[in-house]
Amino acid sequence: LPKEFEEARPIMQTIEAAGFEAYFVGGSVRDTLLHKEIHDVDIATSAYPEEVKALFHKTVDTGIEHGTVMILDHGIGYETTTFRTESTYQDYRRPDSVTFVRSLKEDLKRRDFTINALAMRENGEIIDLFAGLDDLNNGIIKAVGNPEERFNEDALRMMRAVRFASQLNFKIEVETEKAITNHAELLEKIAVERIQVEFIKMLLGQEPAVGLVSFVETGLFQYCPDFKDAQSALESMIKIADLRxxxxxxxxxxxxxxxxxxxxxxxxxxxxxxxxxxxxxxxxxxxxxxxxxxxxxxxxxxxxxxxxxxxxxxxxxxxxxxxxxxxxxxxxxxxxxQIKSKKELALTGKDLMTAGVKPGPQMGQILAEVERKVVENELTNSNDVLTEYVRNRK
Ligand code: ATP
Ligand code: MG
Structure with missing residues (x-):
């Protein structure tokens, strides 16, 4: 196991010793199975936030209303989130409320894609309740459960799909892609800031063209800012060979x-x-x-x-x-x-006054003129040369 998991094992063991379940979940499990580097590990647990806090000396309430508590251990913070379901979605974005549950399955069921719904025990054993391993091996992004419902619940997931397609060079599964096409306009319900995060991750991914193809084909692009008439520009982008x-x-x-x-x-x-x-x-x-x-x-x-x-x-x-x-x-x-910025100019306002220039707008003009001449190598950037130039000008 990568060291990020090894280092977190004692935390998992503490939670389990108290009679609760704890699993690694989310991107770190997926990326480890893909032999990609991971940044931080997320933990899901059957313990409620207050129960987690009672088990550790140092914790921070980073998102306690969603069930997330950060456990601080040897200088590292571990986001630990209580198993939860996100029941009623009415506005196509965040859930109206979260309900804490004791069942891992319920927690994995609310996750967006099968490859993101894997869990890993502290000893490295993988729990795969939604055939995420198959999809991971076959390079497929597939919604957990009914894709139409899942995108209705949270329209941002459609952008996440094209983002992961680019980052992982995966294909979006047919029914999932159809559902995105059917629901693309729901993206208008999502805050632009959140769309932007996924859009940029897509563009900076390993195969931006792969994500972009779905972004265009599903019509998602039309519901992004100023992209109504952008289809041909996006298609030109897709055509750039080896776009990185x-x-x-x-x-x-x-x-x-x-x-x-x-x-x-x-x-x-x-x-x-x-x-x-x-x-x-x-x-x-x-x-x-x-x-x-x-x-x-x-x-x-x-x-x-x-x-x-x-x-x-x-x-x-x-x-x-x-x-x-x-x-x-x-x-x-x-x-x-000779200079990379104005600060490096070997001439100051003080020098100008000494040379007899009166304070006022003229000073700025002269400095700008000297700056340009130094950049264009018409003058050497030395105090002697520049003060001499100022004395003799006009
Ligand atoms: P990254 O490497 O970019 O962090 P990630 O998969 O960890 O990828 P996060 O946004 O950090 O993505 O989310 C962590 C996990 O939470 C996901 O793997 C997924 O299981 C779940 N998740 C995140 N956003 C959603 C969402 N909008 N709908 C359902 N599940 C989600
Ligand atoms: Mg993550």
């Missing part, structure tokens, strides 16, 4: 490029998808640099405004779009810039 997206800004950058968006359109689109302002900045830099590369008009000033991170994003995209791109040349040109 290393980070979020690159993923958004590609989409906005394929949608032919201007900078203002890109900003508005990302706002509608509820991304952070920092992400919007990063995507704008990426797409501007991408256009410059594709149109063969890269210069020092553009590189300087872009910055290294977004330059790498843009180079990556240019390559995926099959544009001949001199990656090393561009990075060297960037690295050879």
């Amino acid at each position: 997206l290393p980070n979020e800004a690159t993923a958004w950058g590609l989409i906005c490029h394929l949608l032919n968006f201007s900078s203002p359109q890109t900003s508005q689109f990302l706002k509608n998808w509820k991304t952070s302002n920092q992400m919007i900045e990063s995507v704008l830099k990426t797409t501007k640099a991408l256009n410059a590369i594709l149109e063969n008009r890269v210069d020092n000033w553009m590189l300087y405004q872009t910055g290294r991170t977004e330059l790498i994003n843009a180079i990556n995209l240019a390559q995926q779009l099959f544009a001949a791109t001199d990656e090393a040349g561009l990075l060297t040109q960037y690295d050879n810039l």
Whole structure:
């Protein structure tokens, strides 16, 4: 067993010694069986939250109303959730209430896909009540129970299906995929922030095109922000051979490029998808640099405004779009810039005053002029050269 499980065994044993059941559940079990790396392990137990808390010295109520208590042990936190059912769903999203139960089967039954409904005992034994192992071995994403009902209960699961298809390079089972097609419009009931999380995980997965094909074919895309007319852009994306997206800004950058968006359109689109302002900045830099590369008009000033991170994003995209791109040349040109930011300019406002410039808007103008000339190598970034330049200008 991976060390994450080994380290958690004493916790499981403590719970079981008190007469309760405890299992590893969720993504960590699935990913271990797929020989993938795992991040954190989740535990499901028949013990009620108060019973869990009574067994351990240090616990945190991370989601006690849903039955989740974090057990702190040798510096690691273990999310431990009481077996529960999610009874009545009326608004196509979160359950109205959760009911704690003592039965593992009830808990596994409420989970989204069979591959996510496996449980593992502390000793590594797998409990497979919904044929999840077969689906795992055959690379299939299949709803637990009746897919129509499951997507009616919680429409986010439809996005999770395409996300896992991409992350695992799995196929969505026929009835499950049909149910997504039938219920796609329910996605409108889900908060954009939550859709975005799954959408980005899909794009950053190992086979984004696999997830995207289902995302388009089921019609899910139509119920995402600003995607009504995006079908052909998404299809172009699917056609990119060996599409791999290393980070979020690159993923958004590609989409906005394929949608032919201007900078203002890109900003508005990302706002509608509820991304952070920092992400919007990063995507704008990426797409501007991408256009410059594709149109063969890269210069020092553009590189300087872009910055290294977004330059790498843009180079990556240019390559995926099959544009001949001199990656090393561009990075060297960037690295050879005399300054990478205004802070590195060897001239300050104080220097300007000493040189006789009066405080006011003129100061900023001169600094901006000097900054640009240094970036374009018309001036050397040394205090002597720059103060000399300021004294002699006009
Ligand atoms: P990841 O590796 O991305 O964390 P995960 O499978 O662990 O994948 P989580 O969102 O962390 O996904 O959820 C943990 C588990 O909770 C899932 O494996 C699944 O069993 C269950 N689950 C999560 N979201 C839902 C949902 N919307 N409907 C039903 N079950 C869900
Ligand atoms: Mg998880």
